[in-house]
Amino acid sequence: MNTYRYEENPIITPADVRPYHDGFEVIGAFNAGVAKFNDEVLLLLRVAERPISDDPGIVKAPIYNPSTGLLEIVDLRKEDARYDFSDPRIVRDVTTSAGFAYLTSISYVRAARSKDGHNFTIDDNPLIYPSNDQETFGIEDPRVTQIGDTYYIYFSAVSPVGIGESMVSTKDFIRFEHHGMIFCPDNKDALLFPEKIGGKYYALHRPTTKSIGSPEIWIAESENLLYWGNHRHLIGLRPGMWDGGRIGGGAVPFKTEKGWLELYHGATPDHRYCMGAVLLDLDDPSKVLARSSIPILEPEAVYEKEGFFGNVVFSCGVLVEGDTVKMYYGVADTSMACAELSLQEIMDSLTWE
């Protein structure tokens, strides 16, 4: 597959983003939702900020306090045997079975704007910031679905009670309406289809289960985008393949002549994240027509292989112009990049069911 990675890649790095919080450093500007607004390309960056620690023996965990609207910081001593600090993104409490007890950074959404899609100017202030007790550990991995003149922006809301998917909407990227949590914990990687299909809205989502089951992609229906039901399992892991460890929705699905094309992420059990595609029936997106046997994009460039959490390409949105798919994607949980792919080549690469 011919992949044109932008010469400017990574197009946005943490160094381009001024910290919003005093005493913090920006460690990630990545996994951005994508929108076209007033002839500009908007990247809704996930910005991750980390408290600067003077003491190498201390890991700091930032927590949003919804009562005060301020961040509070918990100091964790590295020698504390209760905690496992081996994953730089999280702190595990080894006395529990939970995936994490704290995050080492707090994420929120900040806009980057561009006329040409290559060169971006980053807003000084957050666009969407934690605002309630379901977001005390931050909001992550925003996606944007435009329906008419309304932009629906949804993201992972992270707090001690779980990770779910919450949603806001806006017409102007100034005033936002909050719609609460649309998929309850554990859930991530929701993606709303941009139009009704057979009279219903559809969404992809990615439950993470504890009792049984794997991190796989499900589909749900709605009448109003706020309330969701008829949940069905859509596609699963493929052991031994590029998407054998975990999968989740990536870019907002878009319509092609042959079906709805969803560019999703898949990881191996050792956390190498690639992008691939799945083609869904135009009239019934719960029907899988074809899927990538090999990735359409995998971590190859240095900025994709090295960073805060390396070997990750992770797209939350694309712009499609004719045969050109401009895929914006987070790299190494650190920065943003963009690659152009041929829609026809993606379609030709799929393995039909």
Place this chain on the structure above:
Amino acid sequence: MNTYRYEENPIITPADVRPYHDGFEVIGAFNAGVAKFNDEVLLLLRVAERPISDDPGIVKAPIYNPSTGLLEIVDLRKEDARYDFSDPRIVRDVTTSAGFAYLTSISYVRAARSKDGHNFTIDDNPLIYPSNDQETFGIEDPRVTQIGDTYYIYFSAVSPVGIGESMVSTKDFIRFEHHGMIFCPDNKDALLFPEKIGGKYYALHRPTTKSIGSPEIWIAESENLLYWGNHRHLIGLRPGMWDGGRIGGGAVPFKTEKGWLELYHGATPDHRYCMGAVLLDLDDPSKVLARSSIPILEPEAVYEKEGFFGNVVFSCGVLVEGDTVKMYYGVADTSMACAELSLQEIMDSLTWE
């Protein structure tokens, strides 16, 4: 609290239920949903059947095949180090972090009918049986909410892709309409309120999270009972108390003068299941008004303490007549019992927020 346990307790035992499957034994008739229909009390029993094994070295796991409509049986050797058989209800695959890989029985819903609420006649055939690929490990713990002349019956749908809450509805307990999965995995213990409140339907539900969070009770909203959103965390565990290990909705919430009363189950970390109560605001059931500091019912009778999985009282439904709360409840994951409690005494026992 004055608790009147029926003299007939346990009112239904596995010995009262003829196996539906050749070569199976009924090991549980428990955790029944409760409905009033045509002047009868209907208990929608969770019936668990287990393949009879001649070989003590083999544990058999039944799996429903949606293509054939038949059960298939997987033989697991007890000496196989890959599996952990210590919990009689499940088989764990120790090479994974999943809670279980197989169930040792398959559950479905069967009706028991009574004129007096004490003596029941059990149907010969299942009322609701697994019917799709989300129910291959069975359907469990049904609850019934009557709205007008329609009975909404919802239950845990268990399969290798996860445990979610699915729903059917009926007006006559003969013809059933299937509404699919209303809460995606991992979720159990859904409870639909029996009327609209402020123009919206409400439900309690119990996500089980892997990343972070505990098995606790959430509340959601709906316009049509099928699609749910605005998920909010309602009440959590109370370490050291009777509900410090896990909690979940129990009986269908009912209206009192002071608020919606929900009789929920709570367990300690060592799996002692009791029933307690939480009182929710009449106009906004996301507001918690009061809660049981001590259980309203705990395992004390022999049939509650001993059985397939002992020390469990677990109610899925009540009948309220004046001050009398007739609480039907599963005991020891084995049988059904009933106890009458005073509504006033329950209310008086609550600790207000």
